Amino acid sequence: GTDMGTARALRRNLEAGADSFPQDVVELMGYFQPAGDGQRIRAVPGEGEQVPIWILGSSLYGAQLAAMLGLPYAFASHFAPAELDHALEIYRSRFQPSKQLDKPYVMLGLNVFAAPSDAEARLLFTSLQQAFVNLRTGRPGRLPPPVEGYERDLDPMAKTMLGRALSCAVVGAPETVGQGIEAFVQRTGADELMVTAQIFDHAARVRSFEILADVHKSLSEAA
Template identity: 55%
Template sequence: MIPFSVLDLAPIKQGSDASQAFRNSLDLARHAENWGFKRFWLAEHHNMTGIASAATSVVIAHVAAGTRTIRVGSGGVMLPNHSPLVIAEQFGTLESLYPGRIDLGLGRAPGTDQLTARAMRRDLATAAENFPHDVLELQALLGDVEPNQAIRAVPGMGMKVPLWILGSSMFGAQLAAMLGLPFAFASHFAPQMMMPALREYRARFEPSAQLGKPYAMIGVNVFAADSDREAQRLFSSLQQQFINLRRGTPGQLPPPVDDMDALWSPAEKAGVAQSLACSAVGSPAVVEEKLQALIADTAADELMTTALIYDHAARLRSFEIAAEVRDRLAERSTPP
């Protein structure tokens, strides 16, 4: 059976703050480690009052320091926001502190609105266009030192931190295939191109020193509870966050509600349903059926599960159910 992992945004819920978000993230990571999840990734976002993981490498260090075996990494670092040398040094430092446990997932989106992106990048067009070159530069900085190499990442050189390409389009699939890197598709919020991108990645894949054959991870929202009704209620926090973002009024993660129809228009409902189509929401039996179908349809090598749930205890329970589902699917797929 394929491994399950966790994607976290260190969500700041209404009435709380970043300090509590970081405590919750570490607590979730410790539980995820005990439940057998393979990775715990954090995502870079900026100027979003509901997400605390802007300084992604710092939060990775916080989580890695408080866990023992689970891999910890970025899902992802938005590389055009940074120089490759700085990221090589940051992740070389992380790998030095927590050897064999660090992943470096890379994306080319800004992770924010255009105004904030300009404040970070200055030149938006050039930064995005340089993404493939920056990935190669970063890979070289983390690779073996060449003779007469003038610029070295210290720490970082020779550490070969595993790189991943993240994406929600054909571009990321093609780049990951060309470089022979594992590919993580952002189907948890942009599922439209998932199947074509996976086909493109697998068809074009060229083996590399890091990876001998294609390895595809897909994102899926898992909102699991003891009943379908309660799971759907928990899911309403993410639905509200999506419509607030589209209305240009993003904020902290809102508490769940019983009736979303009182909050959104039919057009907003349809738009959110399209964006969140890759979701498993319901009781354990419903989540199991949906995840089994998703794995069968995509032939994914790994599931990256995520859940922006307002109540921390309910969030823990959702991931615990996901782990139980994983184990049942594994038992079913094991030959007698």
């Protein structure tokens, strides 16, 4: 019956693995088109709504797929920046226009830790630094509170790992943040930024985003 057929189709996709991902994306895109005769799996809501599809990736695979399908591409540079430049080159050079998009469109993840002073922002940033060290050493857990002098006391291997994993980060006072964001956008040509700030204290996190909003307004007015 219809229910059993739907279950088999979904189970097939779950068990197929990465090799079937391009086919699965195309199939997913079809669910947001008007349903055809005899279509057993239907998106409710979503059917016929032309929901925009993005490819989110942290490797070259996603860049190639987004280019091939003519989809916007979001890259997780806020925690996996190693392949960022190469992925952007592949995506932009191989992009094929589609019904959804006529030219490449890139969103990049960026850590932004803003505070009234550079020193306070760097202190807030130590929470994310600790979280990454804990994760990479097999001790994942909740976001730790900030620690004075954390990076100074780290061993060289941990410092190198953090420098690579969190290289896409802007940390500092408003002026520092503004300069950092401008430099990042100029270097990468990002069309859009996905900003994250894993700050331990909620009030400090809210303040960081408020500072960022003010900086963005100033940059927009100056443009």
